[in-house]
Amino acid sequence: MKQLTPVAFDTRMEQRDVIVTRLDAAIDWIRKSSCWPQPMGLACCAIELMASGAARFDIARFGAEVMRFSPRQSDVMIVAGTCTYKMAGITRRIWEQMPSPKWCIAMGACASSGGMYRSYAVVQGVDNFLPVDVYISGCPPRPEALLEGFITLQKKIMASKQFGNLWSPDPAPVDERLLKGPIVIRGE
Amino acid sequence: MPDLRDMAWIDSAARAQAAADPSAERMVINMGPQHPSTHGVLRIVLELDGEEVINVWPDIGYLHRGDEKIAENMTYTQFIPYTDRLDYLAPLANNVAYALAVEKLLGVDVPRRCKYIRVICCELARISSHLLGIGCYAMDVGATTVFFYAMRQRELVHDLCETLSGARFTTAYTRIGGLMNDLPPEFLPLLQTFLKGLPATVAEIDGLLTRNRIFVDRTKNIGVLSAADAIDLGLTGPNLRASGVEFDLRKAHPYSAYEEFDFEVPVGTVGDCYDRYLVRMEEIRQSIRILHQAVERLPDGPWHVDDPKIFLPRKEKVLTKMEELIHQFMIVTEGLNAPPGEIYFSAENPKGELGFLIISRGGGVPHRLKIRGPSFVNLQALPKLCIGHMVSDMTAILGSLDFVMGECDR
Numbered sequence: 071m072k073q074l075t076p077v078a079f080d081t082r083m084e085q086r087d088v089i090v091t092r093l094d095a096a097i098d099w100i101r102k103s104s105c106w107p108q109p110m111g112l113a114c115c116a117i118e119l120m121a122s123g124a125a126r127f128d129i130a131r132f133g134a135e136v137m138r139f140s141p142r143q144s145d146v147m148i149v150a151g152t153c154t155y156k157m158a159g160i161t162r163r164i165w166e167q168m169p170s171p172k173w174c175i176a177m178g179a180c181a182s183s184g185g186m187y188r189s190y191a192v193v194q195g196v197d198n199f200l201p202v203d204v205y206i207s208g209c210p211p212r213p214e215a216l217l218e219g220f221i222t223l224q225k226k227i228m229a230s231k232q233f234g235n236l237w238s239p240d241p242a243p244v245d246e247r248l249l250k251g252p253i254v255i256r257g258e
Numbered sequence: 259m260p261d262l263r264d265m266a267w268i269d270s271a272a273r274a275q276a277a278a279d280p281s282a283e284r285m286v287i288n289m290g291p292q293h294p295s296t297h298g299v300l301r302i303v304l305e306l307d308g309e310e311v312i313n314v315w316p317d318i319g320y321l322h323r324g325d326e327k328i329a330e331n332m333t334y335t336q337f338i339p340y341t342d343r344l345d346y347l348a349p350l351a352n353n354v355a356y357a358l359a360v361e362k363l364l365g366v367d368v369p370r371r372c373k374y375i376r377v378i379c380c381e382l383a384r385i386s387s388h389l390l391g392i393g394c395y396a397m398d399v400g401a402t403t404v405f406f407y408a409m410r411q412r413e414l415v416h417d418l419c420e421t422l423s424g425a426r427f428t429t430a431y432t433r434i435g436g437l438m439n440d441l442p443p444e445f446l447p448l449l450q451t452f453l454k455g456l457p458a459t460v461a462e463i464d465g466l467l468t469r470n471r472i473f474v475d476r477t478k479n480i481g482v483l484s485a486a487d488a489i490d491l492g493l494t495g496p497n498l499r500a501s502g503v504e505f506d507l508r509k510a511h512p513y514s515a516y517e518e519f520d521f522e523v524p525v526g527t528v529g530d531c532y533d534r535y536l537v538r539m540e541e542i543r544q545s546i547r548i549l550h551q552a553v554e555r556l557p558d559g560p561w562h563v564d565d566p567k568i569f570l571p572r573k574e575k576v577l578t579k580m581e582e583l584i585h586q587f588m589i590v591t592e593g594l595n596a597p598p599g600e601i602y603f604s605a606e607n608p609k610g611e612l613g614f615l616i617i618s619r620g621g622g623v624p625h626r627l628k629i630r631g632p633s634f635v636n637l638q639a640l641p642k643l644c645i646g647h648m649v650s651d652m653t654a655i656l657g658s659l660d661f662v663m664g665e666c667d668r
Contacts, residue, residue: 110292112299113321113664114346117390118427121416124409139294157291157299157320164292186339189324210427 095228101145101171102227103133105220108144108168110161112151115178115210119150122213132220141167146223148216149200152180153193162199173227175219176202179209283308289652291320297394297656298663302640309648314641318634321667329627333593334360334434337627342428344631344665347390348383348608349429350419352665355605357432358513359614362603363596366435366568369560373515375441378449378552379422379431380514380605381545385456386415387608387660388496388538388545395535395657396467399476404466411459414452421445434594435569436562446553453549460542467535477531481643481655484529491642492635495610497659500537501529507606514605518555519548531658538660568594593622609633609662631665 109119122129129135138144141164153161165174176196179185182205184194196202203226206219271286278284290301299320305313325344329337341356342349354376361368368376393408416426421442423429431438467473483493488501498505506523508516524540526533562569570589571582588595598620604613610632617626636659643655 113323114343114428116298117346120390121409121413124413125406126410126413139292152321152323154320154322156322160291160320187323187328189328191322191324212426 098228098230102224104136105132105134105146105173105224105227106136106138106144107134108141108147108164109137109139110147110149110151110164112149112153112157112161113180114152115150115181118210118213118216119148119177122216127213127217129217129220132217132224134220141165142169144168145171146173146175147200148175148177149181149196149202150177150210152185152187153196154191155193156191158193158196158199161196165200171230173203173223174200175204175206175216175223176200177206177216177219178211179207182207185209284312291317294398297661300637300656300661300663300666302652304644304649304652306649309650311644311647311649311652314644316637316640318637318663319667321663323668325668326627326629329624331623333622334596334624335589335593337624338432339428339430342430344629344668345387345607345609345612345633345662346428346664347662348387349427350379350431351383351387351605351607352612353430353432354380354514355603355607355612356614357434358605359601359603359616360434360594360596363599363601363616363618364434364568364594365597366563366565368436368563370515370557371559372436372561374552374556375437375561376432376514377516377519378549380607381548381552382415382418384545384608385542386412388542389415391608391657391660392463392467392535392538395654395660396463396473398653398657399473401467401470401473404463407459407462407466411452411456414455418445418448418452421448433562433569435565440561441556446556449549449553453546453553456546457543460539460546464539468539474532476651476654477535477658479528480531480647480651481658482528482530483639483643487642488529488639491639493610493639494632494635495607496537496541497534497610497636497639499524500526500533502526507604507611513603519551521548531654534658534660595622596620596624604630607632609660609665610636612665629665629668631668633661633663633666634668637661637666 109116111119121127123135123137134146145168147165147168149161165172176182180187180192181196184192186209188194193199204219204223206215208215284305284307286303286305288301288303291299301317301320303315303317304311325340328340338353338356341352344352389408389412393405396404419429420426422445423431423438483501485502488498488503493501494505502525504523504525507513509523521544524537524544526537566582566585567589571585575582576586596618598618600615600617602613602615604611611630612632613630615626615628615630616624619625639659640655643659644652647655
């Protein structure tokens with residue numbers, strides 16, 4: 071029996087020449103390391119989203135600097151800002167144009183719950199029409215909070231065993247705690 | 259004007275045109291509300307003849323959050339955080355404009371130190387807004403580097419805001435009759451460091467863009483607006499001044515001690531996209547001048563009005579004195595006791611004239627609060643600017659107008 075050294079999540083290296091891993095783990099690792107965001111910049115949070123993309127916070131460290139304005143090229147939708155009823159249908163339409171597997175981050179109080187805009191025009195949280203994976207509080211959240219939310223999403227992707235979903239339309243249930251209930255990041 | 263929400267209209271218009279124009283040179287296309295160069299959620303329906311834009315219908319309201327209605331349901335002080343989110347590129351300037359409007363209704367005048375701090379706030383907001391405006395504008399026409407240079411300096415403005423108010427972005431720094439607190443002791447040295455570094459960045463942006471062949475080709479003589487047209491359309495701010503009209507509320511109707519500062523109002527000559535860029539660059543330089551003067555001459559003394567019926571009394575007094583406790587209770591529960599009346603106040607914000615019309619029937623809550631957002635008015639020029647240009651010039655024109663949908667849709 072040759073000795074296997076663990077090198078990364080679910081991955082072992084055999085005598086420095088062969089890497090043994092599960093296909094699931096490899097694909098999830100690839101997916102989480104190059105999540106291309108769809109920046110759904112609706113309001114103020116979009117400016118903090120831009121700040122996250124700029125030099126000081128540099129979201130490129132997490133492989134998510136390629137902001138794709140075409141939904142067909144993106145993996146994670148970051149809903150940044152107040153979603154009004156007029157915009158809700160369009161947001162949903164863009165979400166549906168994104169290819170699977172896809173994830174959704176509700177950035178800020180407005181996207182998470184309507185926030186301070188309890189008015190006739192504002193949808194009280196984008197989870198009314200989108201399956202949100204990570205909620206980030208704050209009005210707007212600091213870029214650090216967005217990054218933490220993104221790291222949490224990466225953990226969720228690693229735990230999701232998405233590869234199984236290619237063959238069955240229903241996502242396979244996973245026993246990881248990460249997948250139970252929403253994840254909330256304190257952003258302020 | 260057709261109903262733009264009616265997608266069937268666009269389909270039928272497209273079909274009718276396809277019948278009349280078999281080679282399909284004419285078409286109706288949709289731009290936005292999710293498009294990188296619309297800087298938010300603006301939707302524009304374009305009618306094209308080949309690559310030439312022959313008709314433009316802007317469709318707004320995708321960020322209508324009901325700010326004006328919300329204002330009717332809360333006290334004057336409670337509305338301050340909502341002003342942050344009007345023009346969310348310059349929250350400090352909005353705070354100042356709103357506080358000044360309510361103070362005009364109340365008929366109070368703030369101490370000189372407060373006025374100077376407010377000038378510092380306004381000019382910081384102008385610098386931060388123009389930096390982002392120019393950065394995004396340059397990115398839209400293909401010069402991505404400028405965005406990173408601009409954002410680096412903008413982060414320093416965010417640091418200053420954080421020192422000032424505790425929040426990076428949405429500051430809510432002013433109060434009716436004063437400020438949230440006095441300048442913290444570490445603020446002025448930080449501001450001076452920032453002012454020392456900023457001219458270098460402005461020079462760098464200048465070097466990257468002003469004589470850049472691609473940038474000049476894409477912006478010169480694109481989207482020309484004559485002075486007469488700009489006045490007719492009600493434009494304000496840098497967009498009006500780029501058309502050659504020397505109108506700046508800081509000079510025309512000085513407020514908050516602006517008459518004591520020495521600065522110039524840059525104006526353009528042609529009124530094209532390039533002039534709008536040049537005017538913004540020069541405004542940053544003038545803001546640096548104003549900030550230097552404000553730091554030098556910052557007066558000592560009180561930083562809020564000495565009237566416990568308007569400005570919250572200090573906490574130690576509230577806890578020890580009966581009268582202050584009552585004042586605090588009244589301000590917090592019922593709001594300031596504003597007289598009945600109707601006032602309009604406008605301030606020169608980075609984007610233009612931000613005005614507040616307050617109709618009061620007395621008491622702590624406005625009966626009606628109308629917000630005149632400069633972006634809303636500036637967007638009216640869009641059809642005039644775009645028609646006759648190529649479809650790729652749309653991004654340059656939109657970037658040069660530098661609007662914010664938050665205050666356009668409110």
